[in-house]
Amino acid sequence: MAAHSGFVPHAMRAIIDRVEDGVAVLIFESGGRAYVPADQLPQGAGEGTVLRIALEVDANANASEIEDLIDKLRRRTEEHL
Numbered sequence: 001m002a003a004h005s006g007f008v009p010h011a012m013r014a015i016i017d018r019v020e021d022g023v024a025v026l027i028f029e030s031g032g033r034a035y036v037p038a039d040q041l042p043q044g045a046g047e048g049t050v051l052r053i054a055l056e057v058d059a060n061a062n063a064s065e066i067e068d069l070i071d072k073l074r075r076r077t078e079e080h081l
Contacts, residue, residue, distance in 0.1 A: 011054040016047055
């Protein structure tokens with residue numbers, strides 16, 4: 001099927017383990033975890049909710065946007081060291 005059809009054959013599933021200090025902890029059924037700002041969760045999602053997660057390449061991102069995002073992530077990482 002075409003990538004633009006809305007069909008996501010390899011979507012991941014995760015459960016919201018908990019929400020603490022505005023951060024949701026997701027545990028993936030395939031292993032691993034992720035930390036997501038709670039305000040980015042779908043409406044009505046909370047502890048115990050199962051999420052289907054698909055990743056998508058942003059082919060329209062330009063070099064400046066990519067550099068800004070990398071800088072932002074580096075600053076956040078340094079703040080938490």
